[in-house]
Amino acid sequence: MDHKDPDTLLNLAMQSLLKNEPIIIQSLEEIPRELFIPLFTAAFLGGCKKTLTAIVKVWPFFCLHIGKLRSHETHSALLKAMIDGLQVLPALSTASRGSKLKVLDLRQDADCRTTCLQIRTKSFCFHSCSYSQTSSRKRGDHSIVNLGSEVQLSRYPTELLVDLSLNGNLRTRAFLSFLLSKVEQSSGSLHLCCRDLQIDKLSDYNNTLKLMNLLCIDHLAVDQASLNDINTLLSQIVHLDSLSLSKITLTSLNAKIFKSFLTQLERMDNLQELNLSFFCLTNRLHKLLRVLPHDLDYLNLPFCELSYRDFRFLSQCPQAAHLKLLNLSNNPISWEDCEPLQTLMENVSGTLQHLEINHCLITDSTIFSLIPALSHCSHLRVLSFASNPITMSMLMRILQNLLPLMELKYVIYPIPVHCYEQWYFQGTLDRQKLAEVQAQLKVMLQAAQRSDMNWITFSE
Numbered sequence: 029m030d031h032k033d034p035d036t037l038l039n040l041a042m043q044s045l046l047k048n049e050p051i052i053i054q055s056l057e058e059i060p061r062e063l064f065i066p067l068f069t070a071a072f073l074g075g076c077k078k079t080l081t082a083i084v085k086v087w088p089f090f091c092l093h094i095g096k097l098r099s100h101e102t103h104s105a106l107l108k109a110m111i112d113g114l115q116v117l118p119a120l121s122t123a124s125r126g127s128k129l130k131v132l133d134l135r136q137d138a139d140c141r142t143t144c145l146q147i148r149t150k151s152f153c154f155h156s157c158s159y160s161q162t163s164s165r166k167r168g169d170h171s172i173v174n175l176g177s178e179v180q181l182s183r184y185p186t187e188l189l190v191d192l193s194l195n196g197n198l199r200t201r202a203f204l205s206f207l208l209s210k211v212e213q214s215s216g217s218l219h220l221c222c223r224d225l226q227i228d229k230l231s232d233y234n235n236t237l238k239l240m241n242l243l244c245i246d247h248l249a250v251d252q253a254s255l256n257d258i259n260t261l262l263s264q265i266v267h268l269d270s271l272s273l274s275k276i277t278l279t280s281l282n283a284k285i286f287k288s289f290l291t292q293l294e295r296m297d298n299l300q301e302l303n304l305s306f307f308c309l310t311n312r313l314h315k316l317l318r319v320l321p322h323d324l325d326y327l328n329l330p331f332c333e334l335s336y337r338d339f340r341f342l343s344q345c346p347q348a349a350h351l352k353l354l355n356l357s358n359n360p361i362s363w364e365d366c367e368p369l370q371t372l373m374e375n376v377s378g379t380l381q382h383l384e385i386n387h388c389l390i391t392d393s394t395i396f397s398l399i400p401a402l403s404h405c406s407h408l409r410v411l412s413f414a415s416n417p418i419t420m421s422m423l424m425r426i427l428q429n430l431l432p433l434m435e436l437k438y439v440i441y442p443i444p445v446h447c448y449e450q451w452y453f454q455g456t457l458d459r460q461k462l463a464e465v466q467a468q469l470k471v472m473l474q475a476a477q478r479s480d481m482n483w484i485t486f487s488e
Contacts, residue, residue, distance in 0.1 A: 042070035046079060053082040061088045065142045072097050077109035084113025084129060091131035091153035095140035104203045107134050111210055114186055114218065131156050133189040135223070157187050157221040159243045185217050191224035194233050208239050223247065230257050237261065249303075251275055255285050262292035270326075271296070272303035286312065294319040301326035313338035314345075322346040328355040330384075336363050343372035351376050357386040357412075366397040373401030382410040386440075390416040395426065403429045412440035414486060420444040420465060427469060427483070431476045439483045441469075457487055 045052050045067075052067075059067065064087065071079040072094070084092070092110075094102075111134075115127050131153045133140070144153045190207070194200060211220045221244040227233055230253035242264040249272035250258060258273060271293075293299070299321055309316065309332040324347045334342075334356070342348065354376060361369060376383075383405070395418060402411070411430070418426075423444055430436055447461040462485075469483050 038066050039070060042067050043074065046070055046074055046076050049076055049079050052079055056082055056086050064088055068092070068142065069097065072106065075103070075106060077105060080106060080109045081113040084110050084132070085115060085127055087113075087127045087129040089143040090128055091133065091144050091155070092129055093133040093137065093140045093142055093155065094135070095133070095142060096136075096138045097142075098134070098136040102136075104199060107203070108206055110134065111188065111207070114188070114210075129186065130184065131187045131189065135189055135191045155189065157189065157219060157244055159221070159241070185214075185219040187219045187221055189221045189223065192222050193226040194236070195226070195228045196232065204236065208236070211239075225249070226251075228252060230254075230261070243267075246270070248272070249274075253277070255289055259285065259288045259292055262289075266295070268296045268299055270301035270303075271299060272301075272328075273307055274303075274305045276304075276307045286315075290315060290319045297321055300324065301328075303328040304332055305329075306331045308333050309338065310335050311337055314341040317341065317345045317347060320347060323350045325351065326353040327351055328353070329359070330355055330357040332359060334359040336365070336368065339368040339372065343368045343375060348372060348375040350379055352379055352407075353382040354380060355382075355384040357384050357388065359388060361385070361388040361390055361394060366394050369394070370397055370401060373398050373405070377401055377404040377406075379407060380405050381407050381435075383408065384410075384412040385416070386412055387415045388413075390418070392419055392422040395422060399426065399429050402426075403432065406433065406435065408433055408436050410438045410440075411436060412438075414440045414442050416442045417445050418442045420446055423465075423469070424472065427472055431478055431481075436481055439481065441483055441485050443485055443487060459487070462487060 042063075064083065068080070068083050070076075071083060110132065113127075114129070114132060133155055140155070144155075188207075188210075192204065194204065207220060211218050220241060222240065222242075223244060224247040225242075225245050226249040228251045230250050234257065242261070243266055245265050246268065247270040248261075248265065248268055249270075250261070251274045253273070253275075254277050258276065293316070300323075302320065302324065303326070305328065309329070313329075313332075313334060314337075327347065339361070390413065395413070395416070402408075418441075423441060426441075427439075430439065443457065443462060444465055447458050447465065449456050449458060466483075466485070473479055473481055473483065
C-alpha cells in the first residue's frame, strides 16, 4: 500500500482509530490479521510510538519491513519504539496472542513489501540474514526452507535488520548505543544484522565495531582511516558486494600493509563495486586489478594519482570488458601518447553505461583520439568530462559524434576555454559567452531531434 496514494476509506478509518491510542492498543488482541498492515502503516506515518511498540509485540506475520515508509527524515524515536516491541525473551511476554515476528527490517527500500507472502504453512522471509539460524535461505541458496512450528521458531534469534551510518553526530551515537544495549540484554536471542555500514573516521569506532557481528555486511564504506585498520576490519568480513574507501592515510601505504590489503580483497570473490578515492595507487593498479573479480561492474578511482603505466594496465585488464561504470576523475591525463586511453575506451565500449573523466587535464587532441571509441559505446547513458581545457569547436564535434547514441541522456561538459578571460580556471568566467555556448548546443540538439539528451555544465 503506497502512502503517497490518496487516502482510502480504510486508511481514513485507521487514522481515526489512532486518535485514541489507549483504546487501539487494548484492542490489538482482537483485531483481524488482515488489518495489521494498514494499521501499522497509519501508525508509522502518524508517528504513534506507543501503538508501534504494541503492534510489534503482537505482529501476526513472520517478518515486518519498513521499506518505502522510511525516509531520510524518519525520526530515530519511531525506530526505537519498534525495537522496544520485540519480544526477544518469549518467557517474559504477557500478550496472549503473542508475536510471530522473527525478522524486523528497519532499512529503507522502495521495492520491499511490508511483509513477505506466506507460501502454504511455511514461514520465511526473502530478506532474512544468511548468517542467522532463523534464515530461510543461506548465501547463494534462494530456496525456501521449512523452519518448523512456532514453538521451534521461538528458540531461534529474532533478526533485526539495519543500515548504519557512523558519522559522529549525537543522534547516531545515541541510536547505536541503544541498539547495542538491546543486543546485550537479549542474551543471544536478538541477532543484529547490518547489511550497509558507513563509517566516518574509523579510529573513532574501533571499540564499537568489536561489539558488532560484521559477517552480515554487504556494503562497506569507510572515510578517513589507516590501511592497517582497514585490513583488520576486512579480516572480519567474509562477503562484500560493494567496498568504498576514501582518504586512506599515505603513511600507511607501505608494501607489507598493501600486500595484506590485496589478500583481503582477493577473498571478496563476489565484489561488484569498488570505490577508492584519495588512495595513492601510483604504479600499483596492476596489483589491485589482479585480485579483483573479472566481472566487476563498477570501478571508481578518483584522486588515485594514476600513472601512464597504470592506465596502460587498466586498458588491457580483463575487468575492462565488463565494466558498466568507470570513474577516473582527477587523475591527470596529460601524456602525448593517448594509446592506453584509446584502448581502454575500445575495450569498455560493449558494456559501459557511465563514464566520468572530470578534471583530468584532457585537451582537444586527447578527446579527439577518444571520439571513435566513444561513438561505439552504444549502452552509454551518462558521460561527464567537466573541467577539462576543451575548445568550442571540439565540443561541437563531440556533440555531433555522440548524437547516434540513443541511450545517452546526460552529458556533463566542460566550459570551453574561450569563456575565460585568462588561462583556463585562473581567469574570470564570461557568463555572456557561456550563455551563447549553451544556446548553440541547444540549437544543435533540437536540430538533431535529440532534446532528450541533456547537456549540462557547472559554472563557478
